[in-house]
Amino acid sequence: MRDVNSGHGNRGKRVGTRLAGKPYPGERATATGADPLPPWYRFPETSGKASVRLNIGEVKACAEPTILHTLLGSCVTTCLFDPVAGVGGMNHILLPTVHAPRAGNPHLRFGLDAIDRLIHELTRVGAFAPRLLAKVFGGGHVINAIASQFSPGDRIVEGVLARLQHLRIPVVGQDTGGIWTRVVQFHTDSFHVLVRKTASGHSQVLATEEDRVRRSLEPVGSSF
Template identity: 35%
Template sequence: MYAMRKARSTASEAAVPYYDPRYSAQVVKVLPGEFVVTTQDCILTTLLGSCVSACIRDPLAGVGGMNHFMLPDSESGGAASESARYGGYAMEMLINELLKHGAARSRLEAKVFGGGAMLPSFQYNKVGERNAAFVLDYLARESIPVLSQDLLDNCPRHVHYFPRSGRVMLRKLPAVERGQVAADETRYFSRLRQEPKGGSVELFE
């Protein structure tokens, strides 16, 4: 049985675990503005460009999770930042959900990925750099050790995270796929300005 929490912008983005015979495991995709926490022996996967994902777990409690955020925080702050699309809220929600599932803050460990320079406009605003700096600073302030990281550069990343073991499989995508990832991020960034700022949370059993 799965115990996952997912913050999302629309109901159509609800994750459905699928079986991957290559790993003999269930896989859950984590889309931008979402987080998933699970106690199951599954794989959490995401595709990152300028966005950053924090993979955090408590190895003793057997619970782990992943988030995926595009901006460090809302420029307007307040209620507008209360969405998992923003780093501050995404990190808070992920850690709180881990604690609800039996994790101890003192045992949490993290691995972080993403923050690439994908879009010309994002390069000007240094979105990838800001995301990378934010997640490292946040974890340092929370005294959560970062066991490994792969941040910055100018390439998309496909991340597979195994929350039970803490194992990560990382693939940097070739230049031919960069355009599609950049286009996806452009569309998502445009949606940030149009959608309600709150993020719903759904429990999957």
């Protein structure tokens, strides 16, 4: 498990309840609807903060101290943080493209537009865009697990870094590439990020799900 921490300040803690998202590929829901995270996914819960999981295409900005976490294969997550306001947010990016905004365009959920969406949401909870810092994770080559020699992860990472550079947001932490599936846990009030890697069979299940979502979307727009 890797600790990617830039040492920014903490606004304090607020006790909250865990908010469960939808099951990840390969997870089994219980009869009571509980959230059965596998042992390789779990982090020690000692903060008492609310915990929110992001799935593919989701964006979340938090004004209150929150733990955001997600599971990545070839997808990429960007963690953004305002060190003065002490607020942060996360996205989960599937496609290495940026698209012209228009009503009903599903690609806006999955492409690099998620960075701009996250910035917008952060400003709504008190962040100042010129102060934002970024950490970038994911882009693993797990697509090889489904008999393909091409991984979109590299293109997504390149697109994310280019978009952040265009927006003049410094990248102060990065863990990308390789054969890994990553579990990323981001503390929004401190910019503290924990990353757990696995090269187990979970990679194949996740790669299959990511590929299924990509194939369901027709190409729109151009690569960034």
